[in-house]
Amino acid sequence: MMDWTDRHCRYFMRLLNPSAFLYTEMITAAAIHHGDAERLLGYNDEEHPIALQVGGSDPEQMASAARKAADFGYDEININVGCPSDRVQSGQFGACLMARPQAVADCYKAMQAETEIPVTVKTRIGIDDQDSDEFLQRFVDVIAAAGCRKLIVHARIAILEGLSPKQNRTIPPLNYDRVYRLKRENPELEIVINGGLADIRQVEAVLQHVDGAMIGRQAYQQPYFLAELAHHFNPDWPLPERREIVHAMLPYIESALADGESLHRVTRHMLGLYAGQPGAKAWRRHISEHAHRPGAGIEVLINALNAMPIAA
Ligand SMILES: Cc1cc2nc3c(=O)[nH]c(=O)nc-3n(C[C@H](O)[C@H](O)[C@H](O)COP(=O)(O)O)c2cc1C
Numbered sequence: 001m002m003d004w005t006d007r008h009c010r011y012f013m014r015l016l017n018p019s020a021f022l023y024t025e026m027i028t029a030a031a032i033h034h035g036d037a038e039r040l041l042g043y044n045d046e047e048h049p050i051a052l053q054v055g056g057s058d059p060e061q062m063a064s065a066a067r068k069a070a071d072f073g074y075d076e077i078n079i080n081v082g083c084p085s086d087r088v089q090s091g092q093f094g095a096c097l098m099a100r101p102q103a104v105a106d107c108y109k110a111m112q113a114e115t116e117i118p119v120t121v122k123t124r125i126g127i128d129d130q131d132s133d134e135f136l137q138r139f140v141d142v143i144a145a146a147g148c149r150k151l152i153v154h155a156r157i158a159i160l161e162g163l164s165p166k167q168n169r170t171i172p173p174l175n176y177d178r179v180y181r182l183k184r185e186n187p188e189l190e191i192v193i194n195g196g197l198a199d200i201r202q203v204e205a206v207l208q209h210v211d212g213a214m215i216g217r218q219a220y221q222q223p224y225f226l227a228e229l230a231h232h233f234n235p236d237w238p239l240p241e242r243r244e245i246v247h248a249m250l251p252y253i254e255s256a257l258a259d260g261e262s263l264h265r266v267t268r269h270m271l272g273l274y275a276g277q278p279g280a281k282a283w284r285r286h287i288s289e290h291a292h293r294p295g296a297g298i299e300v301l302i303n304a305l306n307a308m309p310i311a312a
Contacts, residue, residue, distance in 0.1 A: 001216055001220060005025050008269055011044050011249075012245075013223060015249065016224065016230070019234070020230070021049050023214075026094075027052065027065075028056055029055065030058075032061075033064050037068055043072070044252075050074055051076035051078050052069040053077075053078040053080055054080065055091070055094060056093050057092045058107075059111075062110055063110040063113065066111035066114045066115050066119065069115070078120045079119065081097045082124050082154050095160065096127065098126065101142035104121060105142050108147065120151065122153075123153055125155055126157040126158075128159060128160055133178065133182075149190060150189070152193075152212075153182065153193060154194045155175055155176050156172040156175065157172045169217075174196045179209075179210060184209075191212075193210045193214070194215075194216065220272065221275065222275040223273055224242060227239055243305055243308070252266075263291045263297065264292050264296070267300065268291075270287065271288065279308040282307055282308070283304055286303065286304040287304050290303070
């Protein structure tokens with residue numbers, strides 16, 4: 001999730017869930033092509049399995065991004081066909097590509113020709129007034145004919161003009177049935193549903209119909225949900241206490257600090273760890289107030305933990 005997630009976030013999330021497939025935020029193919037690959041694509045081995053999400057519509061640049069993703073050892077490369085922002089539309093990629101399935105198919109083919117790792121697509125169920133099973137199926141037919149076998153479908157349309165990206169994550173209604181039908185009509189495709197999943201029962205319910213569930217905001221805002229999911233689906237994996245997760249982060253944070261990273265860049269992802277628990281506000285406040293200070297180190301987290309109610 002752009003502006004929210006990064007490698008520190010994914011390291012933290014991996015501690016909370018040993019098996020979830022983690023996705024990077026969207027990185028443009030142009031940036032990957034021209035920019036500092038290590039800064040943009042570097043990650044920690046612990047993050048596997050991990051997918052790189054790219055945005056773009058130029059097959060050559062997308063192929064170059066796929067090559068670099070493979071060189072960096074990513075497990076999957078995902079094409080963004082869901083982002084509705086103006087910036088992305090002016091670059092002719094993101095959700096507006098739903099109207100140009102052949103352009104996505106051309107990118108897919110150019111990318112898959114470069115690498116053995118699967119190239120997948122994340123899309124919406126429609127755009128603007130193109131809000132029908134037929135429109136979605138036509139899009140899927142074209143990219144499946146190119147060879148794509150896995151789609152992540154955000155179960156709401158994107159409105160390309162007049163709504164901000166944030167509004168485009170809340171105002172168009174969720175329509176899970178559309179995604180379930182897509183799976184029924186295309187049983188050979190791996191279909192992962194996304195949008196609005198916020199508790200275990202909901203996740204269990206959607207998994208009756210599709211092959212996987214992708215969780216965005218809830219995983220970021222209430223990261224312990226990831227641990228609860230991991231434990232629910234694999235009770236052999238003991239549910240860690242929140243403070244254990246914090247302690248497990250400390251060596252990682254020390255090494256990030258030694259590499260010149262500032263504390264708050266890592267701890268900002270941990271603010272929601274106690275969401276809904278006693279002491280959640282104090283946890284958030286202590287870290288927010290102290291992690292920005294020059295020279296701040298892991299004692300900020302230790303002090304925040306020490307101030308928590310003992311059961312937390
Ligand atoms: C701050 C923010 C940034 C996002 N950035 C991306 C992105 O880079 N790529 C993407 O495919 N989706 C992005 N999304 C959308 C989410 O991946 C997801 O599709 C959407 O939030 C609906 O799922 P959720 O209800 O589980 O959050 C972003 C969402 C948020 C809140």
